[in-house]
Amino acid sequence: MTTPASAKTTPPTGAVVPALKEPPPTEYDGCFGCGDQASDGIRLKHTGLDGKVAETAFTVVEAHQGAPGLAHGGILAAALDEALGSVAWMLGKRYVTGRLETDFLTPVPVGSTVQLRAWCTGVDGRKAYLEGEGHVDGKLAVRAAALFIEVPEEHFEERP
Numbered sequence: 001m002t003t004p005a006s007a008k009t010t011p012p013t014g015a016v017v018p019a020l021k022e023p024p025p026t027e028y029d030g031c032f033g034c035g036d037q038a039s040d041g042i043r044l045k046h047t048g049l050d051g052k053v054a055e056t057a058f059t060v061v062e063a064h065q066g067a068p069g070l071a072h073g074g075i076l077a078a079a080l081d082e083a084l085g086s087v088a089w090m091l092g093k094r095y096v097t098g099r100l101e102t103d104f105l106t107p108v109p110v111g112s113t114v115q116l117r118a119w120c121t122g123v124d125g126r127k128a129y130l131e132g133e134g135h136v137d138g139k140l141a142v143r144a145a146a147l148f149i150e151v152p153e154e155h156f157e158e159r160p
């Protein structure tokens with residue numbers, strides 16, 4: 001990030017950056033971020049690592065608009081959340097997003113392909129610190145810093 005993350009998304013001194021464990025997560029069909037069956041979802045593919053960085057991409061379609069012809073900020077934030085989540089998955093434990101900070105730097109037109117990168121900046125106890133960014137045509141368009149919290153498996157049990 002060229003702008004520092006806030007205090008809540010900056011790892012404390014002594015936090016470690018563990019090695020990530022591939023394979024990346026498999027997609028859940030119904031997931032807005034990665035599912036093939038999610039109507040109007042963004043259908044990210046978790047394609048693995050380049051060193052310590054996860055890379056993926058998605059294309060903005062009309063269903064993702066906020067202002068006419070431009071991507072909704074929430075869609076871009078969701079895409080970053082998903083990319084960061086894939087890195088959290090590769091830490092080898094179960095995490096959910098607790099806090100997601102996002103900077104929107106340039107408008108992203110419908111039809112754009114957003115190239116996403118995400119990485120871990122540290123783990124401290126149950127807290128994992130992640131950062132990511134999205135480029136369009138080589139230009140930084142959106143970036144995020146997040147705090148993910150480790151949860152037990154029961155967190156994902158189906159609700160009635």
Ligand SMILES: CCCCCCCC(=O)SCCNC(=O)CCNC(=O)[C@H](O)C(C)(C)COP(=O)(O)OP(=O)(O)OC[C@H]1O[C@@H](n2cnc3c(N)ncnc32)[C@H](O)[C@@H]1OP(=O)(O)O
Nearest residue numbers: 008025033081082085086089096097098099127147149151
């Ligand atoms: C491949 C998969 C990709 C998936 C990508 C998508 C990922 C997602 O979007 S997950 C869905 C969105 N997130 C959620 O639904 C989470 C909902 N929230 C929760 O379930 C709970 O609030 C949860 C689990 C985050 C924390 O609750 P709990 O387990 O009781 O922990 P809690 O004791 O409150 O917090 C633990 C620590 O984290 C800190 N913390 C928790 N939330 C935050 C926050 N928002 N900001 C800052 N710190 C926080 C607490 O202050 C505490 O710190 P400390 O230990 O220093 O006192």
